[in-house]
């Protein structure tokens with residue numbers, strides 16, 4: 399198990415054929431059009447994590463990364479994919495689908511709590527502790543610290559295992575099809591965020 403660091407693109411398709419890919423992003427902030435994409439983290443769930451860093455002024459060409467993200471044969475696993483899908487769409491120009499989102503799955507099965515953060519999910523479902531200390535740090539600098547790399551990698555390290563447990567609970571509660579419908583809508587929800595309806599519930603009456 400290792401964390402691999404790359405500049406501007408993956409060195410090649412480093413993932414197991416057909417495997418679902420856990421994906422997370424780090425940006426300069428929460429406003430996608432303003433706050434550039436600094437890092438994309440990926441894992442195929444077999445133990446390694448790959449970090450792809452983009453410098454200021456990057457052209458985000460990244461042909462290998464884009465091909466992996468756009469591959470319709472690979473499910474992309476996110477925690478709060480809405481944000482990552484928008485950032486990837488805006489900067490890398492691809493729709494990173496088909497989608498599975500552990501936060502949505504959690505909301506559909508863990509109705510006994512309103513705590514759906516990744517740290518909480520990993521703690522309850524997998525019994526492990528991850529640090530969120532580096533979450534709000536400067537991802538745009540020339541060097542990422544060891545702590546930042548570890549944190550970034552840990553954000554994709556548990557998504558496959560979370561999916562397994564969440565899928566069991568979705569089956570148990572009879573909400574698998576509803577979850578899938580929500581996942582399928584996520585790219586459109588991200589597109590609405592980018593197109594000017596970020597705070598609007600388009601299904602609301604008023």
Ligand code: MN
Pocket residue numbers: 422423424550553
């Ligand atoms: Mn993250």
